[in-house]
Amino acid sequence: MDYTVETLAHGTQVCINKTHRFGTDAFLLSDFCGVKYAQTALDIGSGCGIIPLRWKDRGHKAMAVALEIDADGTALLNESIRLNGLENIQAVNRDIRSWKTDMQFDVITCNPPYFTAGKPKDDEKKASFRHQLTLTDDDVAAAAYRLLKDNGKLCICQRPQRLATVIYAMKSNRIEPKVVRFVRQRKDSPHPWLVLVDGRKNGGRSLTVMPDLIMENESGGFSDEVLKIYNKI
Numbered sequence: 001m002d003y004t005v006e007t008l009a010h011g012t013q014v015c016i017n018k019t020h021r022f023g024t025d026a027f028l029l030s031d032f033c034g035v036k037y038a039q040t041a042l043d044i045g046s047g048c049g050i051i052p053l054r055w056k057d058r059g060h061k062a063m064a065v066a067l068e069i070d071a072d073g074t075a076l077l078n079e080s081i082r083l084n085g086l087e088n089i090q091a092v093n094r095d096i097r098s099w100k101t102d103m104q105f106d107v108i109t110c111n112p113p114y115f116t117a118g119k120p121k122d123d124e125k126k127a128s129f130r131h132q133l134t135l136t137d138d139d140v141a142a143a144a145y146r147l148l149k150d151n152g153k154l155c156i157c158q159r160p161q162r163l164a165t166v167i168y169a170m171k172s173n174r175i176e177p178k179v180v181r182f183v184r185q186r187k188d189s190p191h192p193w194l195v196l197v198d199g200r201k202n203g204g205r206s207l208t209v210m211p212d213l214i215m216e217n218e219s220g221g222f223s224d225e226v227l228k229i230y231n232k233i
Contacts, residue, residue, distance in 0.1 A: 009230065009232070032181065033198070041055065046073065049073075049089065101147070104148065108147060137158075144199075160193070183196065183212065
């Protein structure tokens with residue numbers, strides 16, 4: 001299996017390839033969900049396992065499950081688990097819609113494919129990850145309700161134009177949206193490029209809209225908040 005290795009802030013090694021790699025959105029979601037060190041956690045559509053690996057890099061001690069439908073992604077994560085000597089990440093090669101487990105989770109994350117229209121430019125396999133061809137927001141929310149502990153949270157990042165769909169899917173599956181945060185590249189950017197949503201299973205009806213997360217400072221470098229998220233300061 002061909003792969004390259006990226007190293008996170010505290011030394012955790014992450015195996016990636018051309019299909020399964022990671023970007024800024026995974027870092028933002030892994031931070032936004034605020035998983036505590038003793039909470040059980042599940043990442044849906046985990047790819048190379050960057051989100052669970054980043055949790056471990058930041059001190060998470062409980063069991064984390066990385067669910068990925070593509071066997072190559074699961075194989076990459078298993079190699080990362082071996083390289084890092086980890087015992088509390090479980091890589092699972094399954095479809096979330098049919099996966100059965102007795103585990104109940106405190107936190108579930110999902111960084112889904114974003115593009116839902118237009119002809120895929122890549123080969124069929126890559127297209128299946130870049131285009132939301134099969135797994136829907138409703139599928140994710142339904143699975144989360146089944147797998148979360150009561151008042152456990154589902155955290156999703158999506159394109160802002162899909163916010164209404166995400167909220168509808170959550171509420172239809174008795175997951176109450178509690179926190180929304182938009183991400184902008186700069187303060188003066190006319191539109192956000194990402195939205196982060198936190199919903200709670202059987203939660204009460206209240207919604208907080210956080211101040212926008214600004215990626216760049218006035219000089220064009222990362223903002224202080226983003227540097228903290230990346231563990232650079």
